[in-house]
Amino acid sequence: MSRTSHSFAPPVMEARRWLDGVQFTADRPLLNLSQAAPVDAPPEGLRAAIAEAAMHQTDAHLYGAVLGRDDLRAEVAAQWSAAYGGQIGAQNVAITSGCNQAFCAALATLCDEGDEVILPTPWYFNHKMWLDMTGVRSVPLPAEAGLLPDPERAATLITPRTRAIVLVTPNNPGGVEYPSNLVRAFFDLARKHGIALIIDETYRDFDARTGAPHDLFTDPDWDDTLIQLYSFSKAYRLTGHRVGAIVTSPARLEAAEKFLDCVAICPNQLGQIGALWGMRNLGQWLAGERAEILDRRAAIQQGMPRLADRGWDLKGVGAYFAYIAHPFAPGSDVLAPKLVQDAGVLLLPGTMFTPKGDTSGARHFRVAFANVDRAGIGTLFDRLAALGGPGWPLAPKAASA
Structure with missing residues (x-):
């Protein structure tokens, strides 16, 4: 089979x-x-930046670093540090071929066949698909009132084979924004049990709240537990260019590099150039x-x-x-x-x-x-x-x- x-x-x-x-x-x-x-x-200025790079930047057409371009990694680190009030360095960031690949790479560093990952339901179907195809058991955590998962209920699902809890906020498919204290409770639960907390923040740019949606990056040792995923596709209309990111520990990114080198070798160069231009010029x-x-x-x-x-x-x-x-x-x-x-x-x-x-x-x-x-x-x-x-x-x- x-x-x-x-x-x-x-x-x-x-x-x-x-x-x-x-x-x-x-x-x-x-x-x-x-x-x-x-x-x-994408906006005309971003398209022009990609076109300019395509015509005049030789490295835009070549293999690049497996973990992404240095300038984009550094920009993500700087903007995330400011937005979340934490200490994030370029060594904590990897660029991937979309956020789905970021999830797959993160799981490759965490799980062996027969391990378990807790997914709140309703879940994002591509997360479930990848776990199925890698022999990892998806453990459903049914959402409670307001489509919010319950950390206490999650605690009852943790076994010796549990490797991670996955949260998507703002949520897909539910749309709900997880309160900061709820995210913190899941972080504390994951750290207590020595497992990872994966937070997919693909839709963070469209959160209705102002300020940081959680305070996890303010923890000086955040990267012993937290793996954050992000997508540039929604923010800058770069869906066809496939640009995402993982933010986690350098040691985990070193492990993720093995996976990424085998599936795409490096993320799309023109997409990364476009994402960097967007980050620097498209705030308004x-x-x-x-x-x-x-x-x-x-x-x-x-x-x-x-x-x-x-x-x-x-x-x-x-x-x-x-x-x-x-x-x-x-x-x-x-x-x-x-x-x-x-x-x-x-x-x-x-x-x-x-x-x-x-x-x-x-x-x-x-x-x-x-x-x-x-x-x-x-x-x-x-x-x-x-x-x-x-x-x-x-x-x-x-x-x-």
Whole structure:
């Protein structure tokens, strides 16, 4: 049996197949809320910087350092030190071919076959896929009220084979921002048990809070426990260039270098040059992008009462995502393809973010609103509010409400 046979098909690719053969009209075009990736090109200045490097910078076309360009590593370290109020050096930073690769590299330094990693559910499906394909057991930690994981419940799941706890904040798929004291509680729990705390902060640039989202980097020995992951894709629209980062101890990066050298040798040079230019020049532009995402978040919250009257429930919202419970009897995995046909809406069902047998997944959808503005969100609510009739029977609880 192959390693890949232990995992499921990529969910976003599966969802795209639901579009096959479906005709959309000019008065009801497809609303695609399935993927959290900006579809617009990077700002012109960033594109010009990449073009300039492509034409005139020879090393932009050559193999580079496995752990990334020195200038970008140093810039991340400097900006992170200022943002989090901690001491982070370039030796603590590695650049990777996207944040998914950063996660895979981190796990390669931590786990052997048969080890365990605690994942709060609903989880990010690519994390689960990678653990499956490497023979590492994913231990579900069901979210509590507000889609927040409970450190005390996590403590009961730790065994001698546990190697890490993974947090995603702002969360994918739930959108929620984990409070600083909750993140600190997980850090203390991980340190107590001698395991790693992996925090995926892909969406940190769109956090609604001001200031540092947690204080872990202020701990002088933070790198004995913390592994932070980051993506430049969302901040600077560099999805096709594949640029991410790991922030952790130099010793762990030395181990990660073995993995990275075998899968990509080095991260994309032009992407790194673009990311560095973005970090140095696009602070004000990124603030505008954040303000737009926060306005879309507000539009979700303001529009939900219309759906709440019909039995829908907003469980979490933030960054690029909302996680909503539906009122219908069939599960979300059955309803998601019907949404394409009946409403012209593409959403991912909660079953793609939960373990098999977890009934909560069937009650939820993830709404990824990175590419749908306030008007589009209003259209989404119009279409969802109109659902009903054959194939859309209300669940008993919703029908009696």
